[in-house]
Amino acid sequence: MKISVIGCGYLGAVHASAMAELGHDVVGIDVDAAKIASLAAGNPPFFEPGLPEILISATASGRLRFSTDIADAAGSQVHFIAVGTPQKAGSHAADLTYVDAAVSALIPHLAPGDLVVGKSTVPVGTAARLAEQVESSGSGASLAWNPEFLREGFAVRDTLTPDRLVYGVPAGVAGEQPAALLNEIYASALAAGTPLVVTDYATAELVKVSANAFLATKISFINAMAEIAEVTGADVTQLAEAIGFDDRIGRKFLGAGVGFGGGCLPKDIRAFTARAEELGRGESVAFLKEVDKINLRRRQRVVDLTVEALGEKLHGSKVAVLGLSFKPHSDDVRDSPALDVAVQLHGLGVDVVATDPEAIHNARVRHPQLGYEALIDDALRDADVVVLVTEWPEFRALDPIWAASLVRNRVVVDARNSYDPQVWRAAGWAYYGLGRP
Numbered sequence: 001m002k003i004s005v006i007g008c009g010y011l012g013a014v015h016a017s018a019m020a021e022l023g024h025d026v027v028g029i030d031v032d033a034a035k036i037a038s039l040a041a042g043n044p045p046f047f048e049p050g051l052p053e054i055l056i057s058a059t060a061s062g063r064l065r066f067s068t069d070i071a072d073a074a075g076s077q078v079h080f081i082a083v084g085t086p087q088k089a090g091s092h093a094a095d096l097t098y099v100d101a102a103v104s105a106l107i108p109h110l111a112p113g114d115l116v117v118g119k120s121t122v123p124v125g126t127a128a129r130l131a132e133q134v135e136s137s138g139s140g141a142s143l144a145w146n147p148e149f150l151r152e153g154f155a156v157r158d159t160l161t162p163d164r165l166v167y168g169v170p171a172g173v174a175g176e177q178p179a180a181l182l183n184e185i186y187a188s189a190l191a192a193g194t195p196l197v198v199t200d201y202a203t204a205e206l207v208k209v210s211a212n213a214f215l216a217t218k219i220s221f222i223n224a225m226a227e228i229a230e231v232t233g234a235d236v237t238q239l240a241e242a243i244g245f246d247d248r249i250g251r252k253f254l255g256a257g258v259g260f261g262g263g264c265l266p267k268d269i270r271a272f273t274a275r276a277e278e279l280g281r282g283e284s285v286a287f288l289k290e291v292d293k294i295n296l297r298r299r300q301r302v303v304d305l306t307v308e309a310l311g312e313k314l315h316g317s318k319v320a321v322l323g324l325s326f327k328p329h330s331d332d333v334r335d336s337p338a339l340d341v342a343v344q345l346h347g348l349g350v351d352v353v354a355t356d357p358e359a360i361h362n363a364r365v366r367h368p369q370l371g372y373e374a375l376i377d378d379a380l381r382d383a384d385v386v387v388l389v390t391e392w393p394e395f396r397a398l399d400p401i402w403a404a405s406l407v408r409n410r411v412v413v414d415a416r417n418s419y420d421p422q423v424w425r426a427a428g429w430a431y432y433g434l435g436r437p
């Protein structure tokens, strides 16, 4: 099938490449000329495991091309909208400027029978409004909402073999053609048994934000338990293990630590709260404000522990910060807890030297005032405190005996509870975890 993907960021570039990998004929469109040039040359403008391989093979096969001209969407039958929906400046609501601009620019190039498919994460009610705009344009096109659940770091796999597919389509016969087109696009996943939920627009939009709200709540729940563990001497990692054995609870997303960040969970729970308030149902999701607060408190806790470990003298002390991206296997520093901690420590007068396998460039663009080292040994050299904030495998594998030979003081703040305290203490380190004695 001929497909256009409008917006080629973390979501759109992967979606376009994966659709081409599935055999579709795809054009990826973005207003960012540098991004498009990079993608067209087979170089992803961001780090995502597995993306270079499918991007290169799809562009070489001719099934995938890129353009900055929205007119190149003409001729495609299905048009995915994958542009950003960031948090509005000065508000918690989602900024729909980019979605509105993309749909308005696309409409003149639509033909009868075309389907516009929303992938961006939007406040409930957006799809119905856009459907009205598309239908009243006289283009003969219709609209579906097909939220995306991929995780950065696993984006290619999650796109090719998703946990589930959700189509929000118009009620009755009007929904049949949109669902049939999406079934054709996702034929291989459906044949492999991927569960499909076909629903109305509002449900599809809410499935997306409620899934992220649930994940954020689960993380803040365990981090709240970490706060209690800290005043009782209990160990939150054992607590998570023990409650996680209950199938109804499950061990996933019970990793206590510095909390969640990234371009999705934080802004999505805030936008959900803002939308619920607009709908007069703010109290239904008021707990998400607490989820957000608990999450941000954990960043402060890591800063406080580091300051405590440094003692009196902050100026002239050196802290090695291991990690900058919001999670391993990504170079994304949007609302990254790791970067936030590094910036706060620098603001207190500490000499911060940070390292990350992939995110130094993105961090430096935003915060040139921090010190950066490409090699972990260089970051560790003469450090007074080592703070692990993003649990990349190479940081998890750090040998405390080797690290001890590099630092000035053997003090580690393990903000992801990734290390074995006994092993580090045996190597002479003072060990601080989160929610661990």
Ligand SMILES: NC(=O)c1ccc[n+]([C@@H]2O[C@H](COP(=O)([O-])OP(=O)(O)OC[C@H]3O[C@@H](n4cnc5c(N)ncnc54)[C@H](O)[C@@H]3O)[C@@H](O)[C@H]2O)c1
Residues within 6 Å of the ligand: 006, 007, 008, 009, 010, 011, 012, 029, 030, 031, 032, 035, 082, 083, 084, 085, 086, 098, 101, 102, 105, 119, 120, 121, 122, 148, 149, 150, 151, 152, 263, 264
């Ligand atoms: N990143 C993820 O893991 C992920 C997963 C699921 C859903 N989402 C949702 O997908 C959407 C996109 O997220 P992202 O992380 O890819 O953002 P992003 O900022 O990486 O990418 C957005 C892209 O849209 C482009 N763009 C903006 N306006 C445009 C226009 N009018 N026409 C064409 N291109 C335009 C930007 O230049 C940018 O390249 C958001 O709604 C997000 O919540 C993201």
Ligand SMILES: O=c1ccn([C@@H]2O[C@H](COP(=O)(O)OP(=O)(O)O[C@H]3O[C@H](CO)[C@@H](O)[C@H](O)[C@H]3O)[C@@H](O)[C@H]2O)c(=O)[nH]1
Residues within 6 Å of the ligand: 121, 148, 149, 150, 151, 152, 153, 212, 215, 219, 252, 253, 254, 255, 256, 257, 258, 259, 260, 261, 262, 263, 264, 265, 268, 326, 327
């Ligand atoms: O036990 C855990 C698990 C995760 N995190 C943190 O939570 C954040 C989000 O992690 P994850 O959900 O794996 O990353 P994302 O790539 O942001 O993916 C989320 O956001 C996407 C965008 O909406 C959705 O598509 C995904 O389904 C949803 O998992 C990261 O900072 C993690 O470090 C924890 O602190 N503890």
